[in-house]
Amino acid sequence: MKQRVLVVDDDIALAEMLTIVLRSEGFDPIVCGDGDSALAAFRERKPDLVLLDLMLPGRNGIDVCRAIRAESGVPIVMLTAKSDTVDVVLGLESGADDYVVKPFKPKELVARVRARLRRQEEPTPAALQIADLDIDVAGHSVKRAGVPISLTPLEFDLLVALARKPWQVFTREVLLEQVWGYRHAADTRLVNVHVQRLRSKIEHDPERPEIVVTVRGVGYKAGPA
Amino acid sequence: MIGRFLRRLARLPARLPRGLLRAWRRSITLRVVTATLVLSVTVLALLGQLVMRGVRDGLVDSKVSASRAQAAAGFASAQSRLEAAGTPQRANVGQLLTQIVTALRDQAGSSSLYELVLVPSPTVDADVPAGRLRIATGGVRPASVPAAMATALADEPGSRADRFVSICYGGTDEPCAPDAPRLPAFVVGTQFSVSGAGSYQLYFLFPMTAEAKTLDLVQSRLALAAGALLVLLGAIAALVTRSVVQPVRSAARVAERLAAGGLAERMVERGEDDLAKLASSFNGMASALQRQIGQLEDLSRLQQQFVSDVSHELRTPLTTVRMAADVLYDGREDYPAPAARSAELMHDQLERFEALLAELLEISRFDAGAAVLEAEATDMRTVVRRVVDGVEAMAAAQYGSRIRVEEPTRECIAEIDPRRIERVLRNLVLNALEHGEGRDVRIRLAVDDEAVAVSVRDYGVGLRSGEAALVFNRFWRADPARARVSGGTGLGLSIALEDAHLHGGWLEAWGEPRAGAQFRLTLPRAAGAVLRESPIPLEPVDRRGPRLPPVPGPHHAPEQDPEVARDG
Numbered sequence: 099m100k101q102r103v104l105v106v107d108d109d110i111a112l113a114e115m116l117t118i119v120l121r122s123e124g125f126d127p128i129v130c131g132d133g134d135s136a137l138a139a140f141r142e143r144k145p146d147l148v149l150l151d152l153m154l155p156g157r158n159g160i161d162v163c164r165a166i167r168a169e170s171g172v173p174i175v176m177l178t179a180k181s182d183t184v185d186v187v188l189g190l191e192s193g194a195d196d197y198v199v200k201p202f203k204p205k206e207l208v209a210r211v212r213a214r215l216r217r218q219e220e221p222t223p224a225a226l227q228i229a230d231l232d233i234d235v236a237g238h239s240v241k242r243a244g245v246p247i248s249l250t251p252l253e254f255d256l257l258v259a260l261a262r263k264p265w266q267v268f269t270r271e272v273l274l275e276q277v278w279g280y281r282h283a284a285d286t287r288l289v290n291v292h293v294q295r296l297r298s299k300i301e302h303d304p305e306r307p308e309i310v311v312t313v314r315g316v317g318y319k320a321g322p323a
Numbered sequence: 324m325i326g327r328f329l330r331r332l333a334r335l336p337a338r339l340p341r342g343l344l345r346a347w348r349r350s351i352t353l354r355v356v357t358a359t360l361v362l363s364v365t366v367l368a369l370l371g372q373l374v375m376r377g378v379r380d381g382l383v384d385s386k387v388s389a390s391r392a393q394a395a396a397g398f399a400s401a402q403s404r405l406e407a408a409g410t411p412q413r414a415n416v417g418q419l420l421t422q423i424v425t426a427l428r429d430q431a432g433s434s435s436l437y438e439l440v441l442v443p444s445p446t447v448d449a450d451v452p453a454g455r456l457r458i459a460t461g462g463v464r465p466a467s468v469p470a471a472m473a474t475a476l477a478d479e480p481g482s483r484a485d486r487f488v489s490i491c492y493g494g495t496d497e498p499c500a501p502d503a504p505r506l507p508a509f510v511v512g513t514q515f516s517v518s519g520a521g522s523y524q525l526y527f528l529f530p531m532t533a534e535a536k537t538l539d540l541v542q543s544r545l546a547l548a549a550g551a552l553l554v555l556l557g558a559i560a561a562l563v564t565r566s567v568v569q570p571v572r573s574a575a576r577v578a579e580r581l582a583a584g585g586l587a588e589r590m591v592e593r594g595e596d597d598l599a600k601l602a603s604s605f606n607g608m609a610s611a612l613q614r615q616i617g618q619l620e621d622l623s624r625l626q627q628q629f630v631s632d633v634s635h636e637l638r639t640p641l642t643t644v645r646m647a648a649d650v651l652y653d654g655r656e657d658y659p660a661p662a663a664r665s666a667e668l669m670h671d672q673l674e675r676f677e678a679l680l681a682e683l684l685e686i687s688r689f690d691a692g693a694a695v696l697e698a699e700a701t702d703m704r705t706v707v708r709r710v711v712d713g714v715e716a717m718a719a720a721q722y723g724s725r726i727r728v729e730e731p732t733r734e735c736i737a738e739i740d741p742r743r744i745e746r747v748l749r750n751l752v753l754n755a756l757e758h759g760e761g762r763d764v765r766i767r768l769a770v771d772d773e774a775v776a777v778s779v780r781d782y783g784v785g786l787r788s789g790e791a792a793l794v795f796n797r798f799w800r801a802d803p804a805r806a807r808v809s810g811g812t813g814l815g816l817s818i819a820l821e822d823a824h825l826h827g828g829w830l831e832a833w834g835e836p837r838a839g840a841q842f843r844l845t846l847p848r849a850a851g852a853v854l855r856e857s858p859i860p861l862e863p864v865d866r867r868g869p870r871l872p873p874v875p876g877p878h879h880a881p882e883q884d885p886e887v888a889r890d891g
Contacts, residue, residue, distance in 0.1 A: 285742070
């Protein structure tokens with residue numbers, strides 16, 4: 099079965115070009131031209147992934163991203179014309195899992211889409227424990243004292259990657275490779291923002307993290323410092 | 324004269340102790356008050372002297388004329404008594420004269436307006452009884468009358484003489500003791516002859532005790548007035564200076580706050596005087612500054628907005644073109660040759676166009692001041708490794724160059740923006756490869772307590788003198804005729820320099836024709852720290868000393884590659 103991709107972009111030519119490329123790569127693309135109808139299209143067509151342009155007429159991409167994230171953990175990849183940190187971080191903080199800066203190569207876009215759609219396939223123990231969190235890997239759930247914590251699949255993957263080898267320090271590059279699935283993508287802001295997001299959900303005090311700890315100058319690790 | 328005095332006053336501080344010296348230098352009030360006081364004291368002293376002299380002269384003049392009149396009347400009365408007595412008997416002369424003197428003294432009543440002294444003329448023989456006659460009233464010593472005066476009177480009988488003397492009291496015959504109390508007095512004398520009894524001299528002595536008392540009183544009052552005046556002048560000077568200095572100080576305070584960024588700071592404007600004018604001019608200047616800065620800020624915001632808009636507007640169609648070109652490029656084998664080649668050219672040039680657009684936008688972001696440093700503690704070694712990993716394959720394939728890295732074993736953590744520094748280093752390495760003529764490129768990383776430095780050395784064409792300063796210019800090319808292999812945009816090094824500056828770091832170039840070039844990036848390890856020196860010299864180690872081909876030896880670092888050194 100073909101995986102369905104919802105393309106939310108107001109530029110007709112770009113949307114058509116994206117459709118051509120995605121279709122030739124074996125996806126089933128659906129196009130939505132503005133922000134207002136994006137959420138309806140999302141609910142109706144239940145895509146496996148959303149490609150979302152950040153600048154949209156009507157409701158802008160950030161709001162659409164938040165709205166979708168509020169009701170689903172579906173992978174969201176942002177398309178943005180701005181590579182300024184402020185814009186990128188704002189997009190990631192509103193819930194996007196990844197972003198592609200225009201202009202991009204078709205292969206790059208497809209690789210990112212594939213990476214987001216591919217699930218973790220490595221054999222891992224079914225249950226992990228880190229600090230006071232119980233992680234059910236197979237069931238994709240995280241609980242603290244029996245109370246489930248809602249994480250997006252990407253946040254879940256990030257937590258599992260760290261929790262699988264507690265005490266080991268992961269550089270941002272390694273995390274990019276293991277969680278996002280690409281090499282040579284030097285943008286560590288992606289990791290930083292997602293670690294912040296993860297912390298805001300699982301830490302008792304996100305300002306003083308105890309589960310996902312920063313190792314100055316190197317990266318992150320799971321477990322008390 | 325006043326100028327000289329003021330200059331001397333200005334030199335005065337050299338002799339003052341240190342704390343006072345600082346107060347002197349820093350306080351206008353102190354200086355003005357001191358100068359005012361010194362000048363006032365001088366003027367008051369001169370003025371006081373003038374007044375005192377006037378008063379004294381006035382007092383003395385009136386005393387002199389009154390005394391002369393009194394004495395004249397006395398002499399006349401004495402003369403008439405003598406005439407009335409006719410020619411006295413020799414034995415009665417003393418008695419007669421005593422009577423006359425007593426009568427004259429009695430005219431003055433009980434007041435000590437004057438005393439009288441009667442002595443024989445110095446011409447009278449001292450051995451005769453008349454020569455020993457000496458009469459004095461009020462205990463005045465006859466010796467109080469100076470001998471010179473007596474002689475002068477004797478030389479000119481019938482004349483009168485007067486002068487100031489100091490009189491002493493005591494017996495009639497002894498001379499004045501040197502330490503006896505004396506009183507200032509005015510003495511008027513004359514000589515007359517008693518028929519048959521020789522010449523005698525009669526002196527009126529007018530003590531000036533009252534006048535001396537008056538003078539003392541005037542002097543003490545004047546001193547009191549001068550003191551009060553000095554206090555007043557000092558206070559006025561302090562008050563006036565303060566009222567002038569205060570607004571100046573407040574202007575200085577406001578100026579400091581303005582400079583610190585408080586553009587809305589203003590001085591208080593009160594009244595219409597010069598100080599109010601100062602305040603209003605100052606405020607006018609501050610408002611003009613604020614307006615101009617506001618305009619610049621608006622302009623900068625506009626520019627940023629424009630850059631952002633251009634970015635978005637250009638990038639969306641470019642993305643579509645780019646994707647279309649890629650699709651065409653991927654299927655080029657199915658096209659006839661001209662179309663296939665066109666697809667290839669379009670694909671390649673689009674890449675160049677994209678790179679150029681990205682760099683133009685980046686540099687305009689710097690120009691608009693919109694570039695932001697995202698500093699995080701990073702080990703520079705990982706950044707260098709990442710750069711080398713990224714270009715190594717291309718370096719070997721395209722240029723036939725190897726990249727050699729020399730790095731310390733310890734961590735090189737610095738607070739940097741890794742994306743920017745990676746871009747800088749990649750630019751430097753690509754630049755070195757492009758101009759390295761296929762020889763190796765050497766990267767050296769070094770660190771000290773305050774700074775971390777990376778040098779990128781090539782052994783290619785090098786730089787002519789003066790070019791090291793030009794390489795960072797936008798679109799600058801060493802040799803415009805030279806074809807570009809890597810298709811660099813000409814903005815890479817300019818952006819690298821801006822990135823280095825954003826970190827508070829240095830990016831410098833060294834080069835010699837045919838000896839290659841070295842670019843050195845130095846960054847402070849703590850964000851915002853000021854760099855003083857770099858752990859790596861700008862001129863490469865293998866080019867130091869005399870310009871001769873280096874000979875392998877112990878003074879050459881082990882990393883020295885003799886083959887490369889000969890090339891250099």
